[in-house]
Amino acid sequence: MVREQYTTATEGTPIERPENQCVYKIGIYGWRKRCLYLFVLLLLIILVVNLALTIWILRVMWFSPIGMGHLHVTNDGLRLEGESEFLLPLYAKEIRSRVDSSLLLQSTQNVTVNARNAEGEVTGRLKVGPKMVEVQSQQFQINSKDGKPLFTVDEKEVVVGTDKLRVTGPEGALFEHSVETPLVRADPFQDLRLESPTRSLSMDAPRGVHIKAHAGKIEALSQMDIIFQSSDGMLVLDTETICLPKLVQGTWSPSGGPEGLYEICVCPDGKLYLSVAGVETTCQEHSHVCL
Numbered sequence: 074m075v076r077e078q079y080t081t082a083t084e085g086t087p088i089e090r091p092e093n094q095c096v097y098k099i100g101i102y103g104w105r106k107r108c109l110y111l112f113v114l115l116l117l118i119i120l121v122v123n124l125a126l127t128i129w130i131l132r133v134m135w136f137s138p139i140g141m142g143h144l145h146v147t148n149d150g151l152r153l154e155g156e157s158e159f160l161l162p163l164y165a166k167e168i169r170s171r172v173d174s175s176l177l178l179q180s181t182q183n184v185t186v187n188a189r190n191a192e193g194e195v196t197g198r199l200k201v202g203p204k205m206v207e208v209q210s211q212q213f214q215i216n217s218k219d220g221k222p223l224f225t226v227d228e229k230e231v232v233v234g235t236d237k238l239r240v241t242g243p244e245g246a247l248f249e250h251s252v253e254t255p256l257v258r259a260d261p262f263q264d265l266r267l268e269s270p271t272r273s274l275s276m277d278a279p280r281g282v283h284i285k286a287h288a289g290k291i292e293a294l295s296q297m298d299i300i301f302q303s304s305d306g307m308l309v310l311d312t313e314t315i316c317l318p319k320l321v322q323g324t325w326s327p328s329g330g331p332e333g334l335y336e337i338c339v340c341p342d343g344k345l346y347l348s349v350a351g352v353e354t355t356c357q358e359h360s361h362v363c364l
Contacts, residue, residue: 213226336348336356338355
């Protein structure tokens with residue numbers, strides 16, 4: 074250690090310094106000073122580069138006081154102008170387009186919209202793929218502008234709520250099971266055909282079945298039997314002319330009646346046949362047609 078000596082003297086008395094007095098310099102010198110300057114210069118360069126990169130990023134991303142690029146922050150939420158691509162799932166309460174444009178959702182694979190409950194389980198799903206549109210929900214419903222249900226599908230039934238259901242296919246409509254409707258009608262100047270190629274065709278109604286052809290004829294063709302049955306009432310054929318061209322003719326017997334007139338006979342089992350008309354009935358109970 075260096076010993077310091079303090080000397081007191083009166084005014085006007087010269088003071089002599091010791092010959093072996095040590096002098097200390099305050100500061101950083103030598104290689105330490107050069108390293109410090111180099112470090113400060115390096116920090117300054119990094120600061121300038123970071124500031125330039127920040128300004129470049131702000132310029133490229135179009136940052137502004139109201140948002141970033143085409144994405145604007147408004148009081149109602151976020152407003153996006155132009156086309157955008159989302160690489161991760163998008164969660165939003167409401168997505169809508171502008172008043173003067175439509176909303177387009179586009180994907181190279183498929184577009185899937187999911188609805189989840191509070192537990193995160195999927196309760197409804199709409200999937201639009203390249204070959205099929207799939208809807209997974211308890212009920213699917215299409216409404217009109219005024220809120221009227223037009224088409225409703227659930228696990229039990231399909232309901233069409235329009236005033237008229239039109240089938241324009243050349244092969245018509247195919248139903249594998251029963252159909253319940255108040256009216257079946259063809260387009261004007263078109264034929265209406267009810268056909269069952271391999272099974273029977275049945276039309277039931279609690280208060281009657283009405284078949285009308287206002288500008289044509291009605292044909293009933295069957296490979297086997299055609300049965301008209303009324304459980305509580307009668308069968309009425311109300312027309313000017315009833316033609317049965319293929320009725321067989323029974324055993325002829327001379328009756329002396331008008332030539333060319335026949336009467337219709339009924340067998341016990343319900344079969345019909347023709348017999349030459351006479352003054353009295355010529356129907357035979359044991360005709361060969363009935364046997």
